[in-house]
Amino acid sequence: MEDPDLFSYKNTAPAPLVEETAPSFPAAVVPKLPNERSPGSNPKAINRSLVVSIHDVSPLTREATERILCELDEIGVHRVSLLVIPDHHHKGNLLDDPEFCAWLRRCSAAGHEIVIHGYYHRRDQKAGETFWQKMATRYYTAGEGEFYDIAGADALRIVSQARQEFRNVGLDPQGFVAPAWLLSDGADRALQRLGIAYTTRIGGVFDYTRGVHHTSQSLVWSTRSAVRRLISRFWNTHLFRRLEACPLLRMGIHPPDMGHEAVWRQIKELTVRALETRTAKTYAGYLNRE
Secondary structure (H helix, E strand, O other): OOOOOOHHHHHHOOHHHHHHHHOOOHHHOOOOOOOOOOOOOOOHHOOOOEEEEEEEEOOOHHHHHHHHHHHHHHHHHHHEEEEEEEEEEEOOOHOOHHHHHHHHHHHHHHHOOEEEOOOOOOOOOOOOHHHHHOOOOOOOOOOOOOOOOOOOOHHHHHHHHHHHHHHOOOOOOEOOHHHHHHHHHHHHHHHOOOOOOOOEOOEEEEEEOOOEEEEEEEOOOOOOOOOHHHHHHHHHHHHHHHHOOOOOOEEEEHHHHHHOOOHHHHHHHHHHHHHOOOEEOEEEEEEEEO
């Protein structure tokens, strides 16, 4: 189960510019153009792919995201899909942080993919919610299922606004992923109407351009409690084995994952094992057969 809840975000103020450019995080954390593992160098990897995505990227999580990118690069993942929140929990629009936007452009130039990830990544509680609505929006996501039951017209407006804001800073994301992968039918139709190339759910990738659904359940870690972390590790071990023959393996990482030693160790170990038989790509790269 995904644990895209509040993590430590609610207690984290946007990092000031001086911290973002501190010596402990040099420009090198954005990898250079990759000397990526070639499918031709490993026959087993020709038709098998690994997509690693980092969720909840924003000025609030940039520091942790940079650390994650560094360590992924060291073990052979040079291209990652970065799921970026335009205004994380209403704590500052990305347009108000030029250095963050410049960093996103550098990431894109280095081969990473920028993906729209909701807008606020927050859903307020509503009166009269059913038991299942509460389960989905309060316990599974802890209030972050922004697109869970959004009306189509609202989704159309919000995603259109988000896309324009990215374009205003020189980025042109092709994909949209709803927070916690919860997407209403109206929002799904809105994405297609806007010409969004693809979206993902926990169980697969929906290629709107080609009308194809790629089944592949994402590995993801729940870190909200010790019990959740333990269950996540057992579950992801099982899921990794179950997906061995699947053409696409997906790994969803959240910035707080790195703060839990056993979780982060498993993420790196499974990534290294996956790279033995798979080629690391972004979502767009996988869909476009790059």
